Amino acid sequence: MVYLLEDDDSIRKLVIYALQSQGYEAAGFERPSEFWHAVNRKLPELVLLDVMLPEEDGLSVLKKLRGASATNGIPVIMLTAKNTEFDRVTGLDCGADDFVSKPFGMMELLARVRAVLRRTEKTPQEQQWQVGPLYVCPQRRQVQVNGQDVLLTYKEFEILSLLLQQQGRVMTREMLMDRVWGLEADRENRTLDVHIRTLRQKLGEAGHLIETVRGVGYKIGGRA
Structure with a gap:
């Protein structure tokens, strides 16, 4: 399951459609409160997270995800209009796993999603x-x-x-x-x-x- 937190209705619908057309289960949320309600019901495999949001910004959402043991390991791809090195380093320090800058191509986004999910599947399972x-x-x-x-x-x-x-x-x-x-x-x-x-x-x-x-x-x- 992929969760998308994006307040732009047209982007949210387009991304969800693209994900579902590729066989992914996906759900979109306009507000962080809706997103947190869904997370409490079912944990996603991946989160696509916009930076500029109502209620609280994406970096705040990211920090909360990384601060809870139940959600700490969920990979997060940030969707952001900001593309400076400072913004990227700030996001990495807060725990982002990847960035896709707006405006983005849908093929690029899907490729990033596939890459992150492949890396998740490669996690060792039998060793300590x-x-x-x-x-x-x-x-x-x-x-x-x-x-x-x-x-x-x-x-x-x-x-x-x-x-x-x-x-x-x-x-x-x-x-x-x-x-x-x-x-x-x-x-x-x-x-x-x-x-x-x-x-x-x-x-x-x-x-x-x-x-x-x-x-x-x-x-x-x-x-x-």
């Missing part, structure tokens, strides 16, 4: 990791440091899981960008660095486990 104070259970999408839950965004969780899968090995920046962001990734921006920085901050005492290999990429474990 314990490295020092850090515990990660992909099946429950649970991250703990010294027994305390840590809330991560979808992409932060994916980065951490990839590094844990390859413990002791260096994952290059290109490998991480390809695996987490796919073909739409812009290798020249600082998106990965922003995610690594916020991931270390959220992990607190365990943040040092993510090592920077200068000029190459990142790793967890193994000899320096």
Whole structure:
């Protein structure tokens, strides 16, 4: 199920029609209050979220999604007329998984939706990791440091899981960008660095486990 929170009636109807024509279950909401009511009834697999909304803005909605354990792992694509690096970094820091700038082509939006849902399906389901104070259970999408839950965004969780899968090995920046962001990734921006920085901050005492290999990429474990 894909939820769309968009107050523009024509855009909302067009996007919902496009999603349903591709076989997706989809529901659209004009106001955040309607959206939250639906979330309480049934959790979506993906949220398409406009920035400028009545009642509360999209970034506020995003922060609430990321702050609740039940919705923290749901990927979110922001629909925004803003396209500056500052706005994108702000959204990433708040937990957005991707951006589509208005006006957007419907084929591009559908491609982004497919890419995000594919990455969701690739989440490991059978493995658990314990490295020092850090515990990660992909099946429950649970991250703990010294027994305390840590809330991560979808992409932060994916980065951490990839590094844990390859413990002791260096994952290059290109490998991480390809695996987490796919073909739409812009290798020249600082998106990965922003995610690594916020991931270390959220992990607190365990943040040092993510090592920077200068000029190459990142790793967890193994000899320096």
